Amino acid sequence: MQADWTPLIGDLQIKLDRQRQVSMSVGEIVAATHCHDPSLRERWFWRASQLGAKGFENFTDAGLRLRFFPDARRHDVETVTFYR
Numbered sequence: 664m665q666a667d668w669t670p671l672i673g674d675l676q677i678k679l680d681r682q683r684q685v686s687m688s689v690g691e692i693v694a695a696t697h698c699h700d701p702s703l704r705e706r707w708f709w710r711a712s713q714l715g716a717k718g719f720e721n722f723t724d725a726g727l728r729l730r731f732f733p734d735a736r737r738h739d740v741e742t743v744t745f746y747r
Contacts, residue, residue: 671696685746686745706735712729726747729743729745
């Protein structure tokens with residue numbers, strides 16, 4: 664994946680110091696990371712991220728966890744919620 668997730672992680676950490684959770688649409692995540700990989704809309708991508716897939720260690724190191732909606736097979740992911 665060619666995205667730079669570092670600025671997004673830093674932004675999320677700052678926001679999560681003041682808020683309990685931060686929800687973002689997939690479009691907002693694309694804009695923040697410049698990642699246009701179509702897999703961003705697929706359940707397996709975010710599920711692998713939840714499980715600590717290679718490439719997402721920085722999220723884990725930053726203490727971030729995530730949920731996504733809808734969490735159903737054969738449905739595009741619309742939003743991702745980050746929390747600690």
